[in-house]
Amino acid sequence: MSIEIAAPIQRRPLHNELADRLRHMIVEGELAPGEKLAEKELCEQFGVSRTPLREAMKVLATEGLVLLTPNRGCAVAKLTLADLDEAFPIMGALEALSGELACRHITDAEIARIRDLHERMVKKYEAGALRDYFKLNEQIHQLILNAARNPTLAQMQLSLSGRVRRARYMANMSPARWSRAVAEHEKILEALSARDGKRLAVLLKDHLANKLQTVKDALTE
Amino acid sequence: MSIEIAAPIQRRPLHNELADRLRHMIVEGELAPGEKLAEKELCEQFGVSRTPLREAMKVLATEGLVLLTPNRGCAVAKLTLADLDEAFPIMGALEALSGELACRHITDAEIARIRDLHERMVKKYEAGALRDYFKLNEQIHQLILNAARNPTLAQMQLSLSGRVRRARYMANMSPARWSRAVAEHEKILEALSARDGKRLAVLLKDHLANKLQTVKDALTE
DNA sequence: GTTATGAATATTGAATACAAAATACAAGAT
DNA sequence: ATCTTGTATTTTGTATTCAATATTCATAAC
Numbered sequence: 001m002s003i004e005i006a007a008p009i010q011r012r013p014l015h016n017e018l019a020d021r022l023r024h025m026i027v028e029g030e031l032a033p034g035e036k037l038a039e040k041e042l043c044e045q046f047g048v049s050r051t052p053l054r055e056a057m058k059v060l061a062t063e064g065l066v067l068l069t070p071n072r073g074c075a076v077a078k079l080t081l082a083d084l085d086e087a088f089p090i091m092g093a094l095e096a097l098s099g100e101l102a103c104r105h106i107t108d109a110e111i112a113r114i115r116d117l118h119e120r121m122v123k124k125y126e127a128g129a130l131r132d133y134f135k136l137n138e139q140i141h142q143l144i145l146n147a148a149r150n151p152t153l154a155q156m157q158l159s160l161s162g163r164v165r166r167a168r169y170m171a172n173m174s175p176a177r178w179s180r181a182v183a184e185h186e187k188i189l190e191a192l193s194a195r196d197g198k199r200l201a202v203l204l205k206d207h208l209a210n211k212l213q214t215v216k217d218a219l220t221e
Numbered sequence: 222m223s224i225e226i227a228a229p230i231q232r233r234p235l236h237n238e239l240a241d242r243l244r245h246m247i248v249e250g251e252l253a254p255g256e257k258l259a260e261k262e263l264c265e266q267f268g269v270s271r272t273p274l275r276e277a278m279k280v281l282a283t284e285g286l287v288l289l290t291p292n293r294g295c296a297v298a299k300l301t302l303a304d305l306d307e308a309f310p311i312m313g314a315l316e317a318l319s320g321e322l323a324c325r326h327i328t329d330a331e332i333a334r335i336r337d338l339h340e341r342m343v344k345k346y347e348a349g350a351l352r353d354y355f356k357l358n359e360q361i362h363q364l365i366l367n368a369a370r371n372p373t374l375a376q377m378q379l380s381l382s383g384r385v386r387r388a389r390y391m392a393n394m395s396p397a398r399w400s401r402a403v404a405e406h407e408k409i410l411e412a413l414s415a416r417d418g419k420r421l422a423v424l425l426k427d428h429l430a431n432k433l434q435t436v437k438d439a440l441t442e
Numbered sequence: 443g444t445t446a447t448g449a450a451t452a453t454t455g456a457a458t459a460c461a462a463a464a465t466a467c468a469a470g471a472t
Numbered sequence: 473a474t475c476t477t478g479t480a481t482t483t484t485g486t487a488t489t490c491a492a493t494a495t496t497c498a499t500a501a502c
Contacts, residue, residue: 011291011463012291013291013484013485013486014485014486015279015485015486016291038453039453040452040453040454048486048487049486049487049488050454050486050487050488051272051485051486051487051488052485052486052487054276054454054455055275055276055279056279058236058276058277058279058280058283059279059280059282059283061280062279062280062283062284063283070232070233070234070237070454070455070493071453071454071455071492071493071494072453072454072493072494072495073453073454073494074454083373086371086372086373086374087373089318089322089371089374090315090318090371090374090377092318093314093315093317093318094311094314096314097310097311097313097314101310150307150310150311151307152304152307152308152311153307153310153311156311156377234454234455234456235455235456236455236456259483260483260484261482261483269456269457270456270457270458271456271457271458271484272455272456272457272458273455273456273457275484275485291463291484291485292462292463292464292483292484292485293463293464293465293483294464294483294484295484
């Protein structure tokens with residue numbers, strides 16, 4: 001008998017696959033906010049029937065990415081300023097909590113990993129590579145979230161950041177704000193290294209509040 | 222021409238109605254955690270076809286009330302101790318935030334309303350009417366949440382409390398814990414009246430932490 | 443020209459039909 | 473008797489069909 005464990009054959013329901021694909025398309029901005037999503041069209045595009053597509057839509061609607069209006073179809077949810085004003089304080093509170101929890105649970109190896117990402121992120125900042133900076137930034141926040149050891153929290157945070165991500169605000173962040181964000185990250189790393197949960201919570205909350213201001217500035221111009 | 226506006230004829234999709242009904246049944250404990258939900262059976266019970274039922278299930282699964290396993294159906298999500306340990310700190314953080322926001326926005330009339338509920342709640346405590354106490358308690362928290370003027374926050378909080386509500390822990394709250402909870406509510410009302418956001422945030426967070434302990438005590442006996 | 447009306451068309455909602463997978467069960471092998 | 477193995481049944485996943493509603497567009501009235 002073999003010791004090897006055969007990898008299970010990957011088979012998943014169409015509605016899952018569809019929900020993932022559509023979620024990705026919405027979050028990444030491939031489908032514009034407000035865009036009408038006609039069932040027939042999407043079915044042809046994905047080569048599936050309406051049943052699994054409609055099931056996927058219900059999921060996305062529950063996640064707040066899509067708006068279903070009875071008898072008149074489905075549209076990508078718009079992102080209003082009010083939405084951002086609502087979402088960011090929540091994200092701030094959740095990040096603050098995850099910071100506190102992370103300080104209790106994080107290992108030295110995880111901190112080292114974050115420090116590594118942080119240093120690479122700073123280099124991207126110095127090089128003015130905003131796209132790469134943003135990516136590393138996200139990874140750092142993700143690792144802190146993982147260190148909190150609270151999957152429910154991680155999932156909620158992920159869901160919220162998916163919603164606001166579409167704002168695509170980073171594209172026009174002012175030099176002043178960018179430099180400030182980097183400075184904040186420096187302090188975040190410090191607090192995390194010292195495992196100072198209270199301080200990290202405050203830093204992350206403020207960091208998110210500033211991010212909201214950045215987004216709003218970008219959107220109102 | 223009449224000034225009266227005719228009430229719109231209420232027509233809603235079956236999947237909405239089904240999701241609401243099933244959600245209620247799960248949250249109120251009419252469907253036990255872990256219970257298998259066979260499509261055929263539910264369809265007959267509600268007198269609908271499988272299509273809208275399945276759509277409703279996708280919604281409930283996204284909300285975390287139900288667990289879908291590919292090709293082998295649907296079951297009411299179980300509530301583990303780990304789930305509670307995850308959910309309560311999040312609820313604490315969200316309540317803290319809503320407390321802070323509420324202090325900024327709440328009107329005198331709203332505070333008066335809460336004070337009224339609070340006093341009635343205390344009377345129920347003195348009378349040992351736990352069921353009524355619990356109901357008023359919920360209403361107070363709900364009003365604070367509304368006063369925060371953040372629908373996204375309210376919705377997330379509602380969703381989380383729906384999940385943990387099934388624990389039905391209040392049924393066996395010790396006299397000591399109950400008295401403590403009432404004392405906490407007294408201070409919560411004070412802070413709210415003084416519109417002391419920071420203090421209210423701390424009180425609500427601690428209140429939730431204590432609630433978690435109550436639940437865990439009730440479940441482990 | 444603009445607005446109102448109604449038929450034709452398209453789209454969504456729900457039920458049914460069909461396909462694929464899982465479960466239950468019986469017969470045979472060990 | 474227990475464990476396989478194969479078959480029947482049930483259940484789930486997806487496609488298709490039918491029905492209800494909304495939209496479009498042409499026509500007519502003003």
